[in-house]
Amino acid sequence: MSKGLKGKLVLAISSRALFDLSESHQVYLTQGIEAYRQYQIEHEDEVLEPGEAFPLVKKLLSFNASLGRDRVEVVLVSRNSADTGLRVFNSIQHYELAISRAAFSGGRNPHPYLNAFGCDLFLSTHADDVRSALDAGFAAATILAGGTRRAQSNELRIAFDGDAVLFSDEAERVYQAGGIEAFQVLERESARSPLRGGPFKGFLEALNLLQREFPDDACPIRTALVTARSAPAHERVIRTLRDWDIRLDESLFLGGLDKSAFLEAFAADVFFDDQAGHCERARQVVATGHVPHGISNPLRDLPAD
Template identity: 75%
Template sequence: MPAQLGDKLVIAISSRALFDLSESHQVFEQEGLEAYRQYQIAREDQPLERGEAFALVQKLLHINTLLEGDSRVEVVLLSRNSADTGLRVFNSIQHYGLSITRAAFAGGRSPFGYIPAFGCHLFLSTHADDVRSTLDAGFAAATILASGIRRESGDELRIAFDGDAVLFSDESEQIFQREGLAAFQAREQQNAHQPLAGGPFKSFLAALSKIQAEFPEVADACPIRTALVTARSAPAHERVIRTLRDWDIRLDESLFLGGMDKSAFLRAFGADLFFDDQEGHCQRASGVVPTGHVPHGISNLQVTDE
């Protein structure tokens, strides 16, 4: 019977998000595909340096160890490389002892079409077009920004999410951008008992929450910690709290910042990865924590139309 991944949390990651391929990519940009191919083959036994999302992947896979062999997390490599040029990537995976065994090498084309086949909950890439295509297909995805930030060692996985257009739909953000803060707050207060529609990361957070539930409810027993870091404040907080309660989804921490810059709070939380839909927020956050831009919702439609 064919292997199934349906009961696992499945994360797809591109080779450039997992490893630092900046030098080889520069060869590709300046000298072309054949030069890139020869460059990778000549160095296929030289391990690549860790990329922006390496620590995240390492901590995700460590969860399987803590569950004593019950493999609940699967990481799949999706790459625009061919298998020939991608051999160095797999050799680097083995060098670091990462339990990644499945991959799709798309030979120069976008690999996002394989996301439904693998049943992925999340796709992380440095290629913005692939990320947009994945979001348009109804799956969570983010463009990993270059930052050079390296999280401290430790096994606890910490993931932070923006609210509107990430965990939730952008329905309220549309009101804010069209009619202003007062109209937004009035609408949220009026609809406090009406759950928000889910955004692109709802399913991913739900899958994380299910794994968290497998650990004892005692202090420091769970290796996953999540946080909502949102520009919302009272009175717009109540609808968020009631929405998560309606979804029966766990969030460990919730920060309602009322428009304050998120960077200091993300540093204090110690996020291994932060997801936000607004590019300006992401650029500032990437100076303190690894950050993924989620090009979804009205804020990104405006950028596209410029």
């Protein structure tokens, strides 16, 4: 992949993931694109409220000041036109977010620009755009509304599901085809064979490199694996991460328990999972990104935009 912004962790984000555009989006849905364009122009001096991913963006950008150099870049990648996107840039300036680059695709899927920017992660509220990004090899998630905002903290805490997110869905396919016994047999026999990487492996690698630039005892980024796996399926996961030379600060092997209480205990800022049911429960307590990847996500199961 091309790396347009070399040496940086690059987050691409849509307008509706960064800001609350629910009111104007309703105009678009009920009255069409021209009414939406006019609405945005008429309200372009009105500051938008923060969206679901706003706290994540703010914390990531703060690390540039902590390190004394620009190691994180956030770019706006939006279906808006530049004309309708002016309100978004005005709001960016109001909140003093260091976002200066953007791609406005005028109603079309913006995912082709992710490669040009060298994107490590794409967050959007548009499920089709997220799927296109995943198909093109990028870490991507559909940000779901409803997550509880964390108390103000300088520490960024990100939680990941395992299979079909950090890892491939190979083990999940065995589980769905043959049940828990077949899954456990596979994991015992394959304990020393690393899992293939999933769509978020590259993002975790980039995040891990950023973590290593801080002192171990003062790193403001904390990561966790929150997985339905349990013993004996834990060993393959541990050995896979060791083989990748990737550090996770915490690992929770829950054996099918509801993840929500554990995400609260970890105080996650955002959680990424491939299964819609897990996301629906998690979104009640934390900003949640649905990763529509793997066997659990046939096209007909796309979450509503």
